[in-house]
Amino acid sequence: DAGVIQSPRHEVTEMGQEVTLRCKPISGHDYLFWYRQTMMRGLELLIYFNNNVPIDDSGMPEDRFSAKMPNASFSTLKIQPSEPRDSAVYFCASSFPGSGNTIYFGEGSWLTVV
């Protein structure tokens, strides 16, 4: 299996621009998670979906952040407008209805907002 695929791997953008991060979960996985990692705050869960439906978005920092999952194989995390404090690594992860509730992570999207 190809694993969780994220794009772009790296993005540098100017403050105020819109940023769209993309994720393809592992086929057959029914949960999808978006995490943010920073030095100051560690790993934070932003939002997660079950069968394409958002279940908990309480970790989304502000209205500037939105996430969608139009089908089982694709999700986006959008930041509009972006700010320098949004600079972080954004991870997408997915899990399947098997043993261990194991979550598999993508390689991350490294975002820098200048």
Added chain:
Amino acid sequence: GEDVEQSLFLSVREGDSSVINCTYTDSSSTYLYWYKQEPGAGLQLLTYIFSNMDMKQDQRLTVLLNKKDKHLSLRIADTQTGDSAIYFCAESGESSGSARQLTFGSGTQLTVLP
């Protein structure tokens, strides 16, 4: 909310054993996990243990769980320079709102000295 705590740094000599410790507060934890993150990469699942087990061994890795004290440890035998990474402890349980949500510790930076 629930909390997972780890020490931030650990240094060991190549060939020695490493022991990374973790404490958690959620008494309803069902699974506990160890993830490894190498520089510039995502989190890679190393192993997990079900809460009704007290030990799990997988090649050089030994996980010990003391459920009474809510203490989890990861022992790496014959530590190699390639083991240098950040190691995250995580737990899932009903208190997280969903058995599929994980609460992560802050990570322990393991440095293996030649």
